[in-house]
Amino acid sequence: MSIHIKRRVLALSELDDMSAYLEAAREGERKRIAMEMHDELGQLLTALRIEVLLLRQNVLEDLIALQKADEMKRLVDSIMGVVRGVVNQIRPAALDFGIVPALEWLADDFRRRTRIPCCLIAAGPEPSLSEMHAVGIFRIVQESLTNILRHASASQVEIRLTKSGSKIELVVSDDGKGLDMPVRRLGSYGLLGMAERARMMDAHLKIDSRPGNGSVIKLHVQEDDRR
Ligand SMILES: Nc1ncnc2c1ncn2[C@@H]1O[C@H](COP(=O)(O)OP(=O)(O)O)[C@@H](O)[C@H]1O
Ligand SMILES: [Mg+2]
Structure with a gap:
């Protein structure tokens, strides 16, 4: 069985409409990704930050472990900054x-x-x-x-x-x-x-x-x- 697809040349105005439609779809998708990253990743990172702070409370006597906990907190804070930056790049909050x-x-x-x-x-x-x-x-x-x-x-x-x-x-x-x-x-x-x-x-x-x-x-x- 053969399928015949009718081909025709698109007018410039149709191409314009199509690219505007695609751009609108892309903006919608960007918004969804930005929100997902903000909500899901943001929440997980906040939870991780709290865990690190709790861990820190339990190792106050152990200087090396305390330094590690502080370093982990710094890393989590900078990841949160990066996520905020990326979310803002994808869609201005x-x-x-x-x-x-x-x-x-x-x-x-x-x-x-x-x-x-x-x-x-x-x-x-x-x-x-x-x-x-x-x-x-x-x-x-x-x-x-x-x-x-x-x-x-x-x-x-x-x-x-x-x-x-x-x-x-x-x-x-x-x-x-x-x-x-x-x-x-x-x-x-x-x-x-x-x-x-x-x-x-x-x-x-x-x-x-x-x-x-x-x-x-x-x-x-x-x-x-x-x-
Ligand atoms: N508000 C402005 N005042 C003076 N010159 C400007 C202004 N906006 C743009 N230009 C000039 O137009 C050029 C092109 O701008 P743009 O396309 O944004 O490229 P870019 O900022 O990367 O140089 C600039 O390099 C600059 O020479
Ligand atoms: Mg410029």
Whole structure:
């Protein structure tokens, strides 16, 4: 018996839909893995830490055993740190509280690390976003802030998230030195990654900059609360 599979060439828009669908599925899977690691591994490590502390209580008289117990506790603490880091890489934990608190966390973290003033202005009600859109917006802001720190020599940064109707506008601006060449000629992956995320979200991304006059990253996207 032979099976005939009808083959046809996919249109570009169908390929776009398909890759957006796959990306959404991947984000969902990442969220599940991150939660599983956080909950399961986190609990086991907490239990192990308690056991080590109890063991330590029983060997207070034995100096060598006491040193070993302290070393084990240090190791467990660093494994817990690694797990937290990996979980955060897979899926930013800050998103558990919604996009606005997550961006607030990014702005706080940026201010704390760089001492550069960075404010978040969120206008309109909290947008209701799918996992892919929330992660996309978070990662775009994160990469913009990393770029500002690395390249801009800025003294002021602003993140603005505005929702009006079902339209969402995100603007990340700095007053630094600006991009020194046209965006399309840049071969590095940060800005390309942002553009790719925007494409997956069916969003419009624009990077405006004049040398010496700061830079502005603008994203326009439709609210999408399919979860
Ligand atoms: N906010 C910014 N201010 C000034 N230059 C920037 C800014 N963001 C990006 N750039 C420039 O654009 C280039 C490409 O950025 P990116 O793709 O993120 O790559 P990378 O950060 O790895 O260099 C940077 O190397 C830098 O020259
Ligand atoms: Mg970069």
